[in-house]
Every structure is written in structure tokens, then in C-alpha cells.
Amino acid sequence: MDSISWGSSLQFLAKLLSDSQEDDDDSADHVPHCSVSTMTPGSIGPAKRETTDTVQVKSENSKAIWNAEEVSEGAEFEDIWDPREQPEYEILFKQCVGTEDVFFGMSRKDPSTACCEDIVVKIKLPETKYADITLNIQDKVLDLRTPQKKLLLHLPYRVDSRNGKARFLSEEETLEVTLRVSREFDFINFA
Template sequence: MDIDLDGISSVSSLQSLAKLLSDPQEDDDDDKGCGPHSSVSAMGPGNIGPVKKETAGTAQVKSESSKTIWNTEEVPEGSEFDDTWDPREQPEYEIFFKQRVGTEDMFLGMSRKDASTACCEDMVIKIKLPETKFSDITLDLQDKVLDLRTPQKKLLLHLPHPVDSKNGKAHFLSEEEILEVTLRMTREFDYINFA
């Protein structure tokens, strides 16, 4: 069957061609003048993105007495500190990683440690706080967030690795006006790196 596509220019010609090429089952359902239905017309904004797998019987039902909008697991840790209206500026800071090495590591190579951050035990954060006294610093540590406040500066830092917030050390170097915070990292696979 040869079709001359150059001769098809009117809307009715296109609708007739679409009707010829469509499934015969759809012909019974078609309204006159509406044109053929296609699967593309059934798509909407909800069809964009990855296909969601629906599991039967495992749908979570919210209790009607609960007025919560989201679960506490969905809220990132430290978001309660984030204040976009605070006019204080963010201080300069640097993050370093520190290893504990001994002579057996340096000269004999007896452990599996290398120079990568995967083999580092501690995270050191150096925060520059010019014109600040030690008594003006408020520091709050959580497992993934460092929150520092002074009268002039504010720093809300989401840490690159989880840390042991109970056993951190902070030291203020008054000559350089730098707060040095040393935190022990608690990563998931540290038992492999430090075995």
C-alpha cells in the first residue's frame, strides 16, 4: 500500500489516515469528529519521572489522630538551626582530616593505612573568628551538624561525615583568632579501614 504523503494537507485527511492506521477496537469507541484516541493523550504531569512500583497491601495508613505532615526521618538533621533571616555573616572555615600514625605505619608499613581520607580517624575544623572573645562563642555539636554562634558571626555547617558529638575537642587560639574543633568520625565501614 503506497500512500502519497505530499497530498495529505487537510485535517480531515490526517484524521482519516489516523483512523486507518489505528486498531479496529478503538474505532467502536471513537466519537465522530473527535479524532482517534492515543496513549499519549492520557499522559499528564504525574507521568513524568521514574515509574513508581505499587505494592498491594503495604500502603501505610496515617492515623487520623496524628496531625503530623511528615515523618521525623524525612527532616534533615540540623534544619532546626537554619535561620535565613539572621543578618550575621558566615566566618571563613577549613576542614582537614587527620590520621593517627605510629612508627610501625611510617617506617614498616605494617598497617593498611594510606594517605586517603578513608584512613583518617579525625576531622579538624578551623574557623576564623576575628575580634571575638572565647566567652562569646556558643558551639553546639550533633552527629552531622556543627552550629557556631558569636555576636558577629554564625556558622551552620553540615559535616561531610558523621562524628561522635559527645567526645569532641575545641581549642581557641587567641593569637590567631581561630577556633579549632577536633571531632572523631564514626563512619559505617571504619571497622574495615582500622582493623
């Protein structure tokens, strides 16, 4: 049986992996040999030196209080003081498949959302008229406002905000919004 415990072997390993400069002097930075409780995973390897270099960030507008990258998309629509309630909604994914996809598996499509071409958002709007609905769609945000309801929905995928379709089903009191998903590499996935 070895007389060296596992804790002291970690200390020896930390000492071996530390810089050679630390071996010469007996400063307080050395790993103590008496207790294992001061040993952390960060103690193994060369000691990290603090840098005092400051990075100057160049601002496009010196009077701006934040950068555009710091504000998430759709943040301008969020209003926590708005008393209107959020309507019930459902997100569905839709894809165009043919017999070559279903029976033969000739294309690269599968039932996952990564292979879907459209996002369908069904929003229940009871006691609402079509003329009272305001709908604003951006690349990643759907914003719906009515006199009684408000919905700010961050979409799971980037969509083509200019070529969407919306229809109001008055008998079901549901707004159905169909949006085309725009992915960067769709020409590879669906070729």
C-alpha cells in the first residue's frame, strides 16, 4: 500500500504542472501541503496572472446609452404594465411531403421541426372582431394586440416576415397565422 494519499498526490501534480518560477520562491501562492481542503480544480496547472489591460470599445454614437446588440429583438413591444391578458395560442409546424418522402424516404426530410417549412400559430380570440386585430410580425417576433388581449410571442425560428398569411376563422374565433421559416442553409437541407 502506498503511503501517499490521493489528496497529496493531487498537490504534487499541481506543483509539477505549475510554472518553474513558482518552484524557486516560497511565496504564499504555493499550494500548501498540509490540507486538502484548499485544493480546487483551478489549483492544477499554471497559475493565472491577472491582466490590467483595458479594452476600449468604440461606440458608433457617443451619446447612445446602449448598443443595438444589447437589446433583444422584440424588446420594444414588451410592456409589463399592460393589463390586457394573454390569449391562448398554439404553435404548429407544417411541412410539404409527398409519396417519395413518406414511403420511399428519398429526400432528407424527417418528422422533426428542423425539416418543417412553415410555422402555424393559432391564437384564440373570443369576442373579438377582425377589424380590432393589430398584427405585427418581425423576423423572430409576433406581436398581436386587440382591445382585450395582447400577445408578444418570440418565435422558435427566424421567419420571412414579409410573406406570411393570416386568416380569421370567425366561427372558431381563432386567428391562424402561417409564416414561412427562413433558415440559412435550407438550400442544402431541402435540395
